[in-house]
Amino acid sequence: MPRLCGLPNDGKVVRAAWLALAATMALAGCEPEGTITAERPADARARLNYRNPRDRANWLTPAQAQQMIREKPDLQVLCVANIEDYRAGHLPDSMLIPVTGLRLAIDDNTLYEAINHGRTPAKDRPLLVYCWWNACKCPSVPTFSELARQILREKGFTDVYSIEGGMRAWIVAKLPYEKNEPALSVTPPTPAPARGQ
Secondary structure, eight states: OOEETTEEOSSHHHHHHHHHHHHHHHHHTOOOTTOOOOOOHHHHHHHHHHSOGGGGGGEEOHHHHHHHHHHOTTOEEEEOSOHHHHHHOBOTTOEEOOGGGHHHHHHSOOSOHHHHTTOOOOTTSOEEEEOOOOSSOOTTSOOHHHHHHHHHHHTTOOSEEEETTHHHHHHHTTOOOBOOOOOOOOOOOOOOOOTTO
16 A cells, blocks of 8 residues: 555545645634635734844835825835736736746736836835735735745845735725726747747
C-alpha cells in the first residue's frame, strides 16, 4: 500500500487531512462568498503584531487615504488584487497590476491596457497600494498589499502607502468607488521570429 508522508494511505489519512484543513479555515474566520464586512478588531490587532514594524506608519485608514488622494495630485493609486476583485470595486483612476505579476510589470507594464493606459508606477512619486484584503482573517498570512509592499521595496520604491482593511474597509466606510470596468484588452506577447528568417 502506498504511503503518504510516512503514513499508510488508506483513505482515512486523506479524509483527516481535509477535515483538518476545513477546521483551520473555519477557525480562521473565512466568510461566505459575497459578504463584505470590516475586519474584526481582534483580527486587526493580531495582524499588526505580525507586520514589519517599519511598515506600520504607512498604513492609512480609508478616510486618511481619501484625504491623501485629494491633497496629493502626484499620488499614484495601484490595485494589486485580481481582475475579478477589481471589477467588483476599485478606487477611481487606479492602475491594476495583480500582485502575482507585479515584479515583471514594474519594469514593463503591458497588462490591462484598457485600465492602465500604458501607465506604470513611478519610483519618484508617492504610491497608494491596495487590495481587497483576504476574506480569511488569518493574521499571520500577508495580504496582497503586504506582499506588494515587499516587492515594491525590493524594486526601489520608498514612498508607499496602503489602506488598512483594503477595499473592503473602503466600501464599509461608504467612500466612493467604481465597478464593472469595460472589457479589457491584454496586449499579447510579440511572437518570436521563425527560425531561419
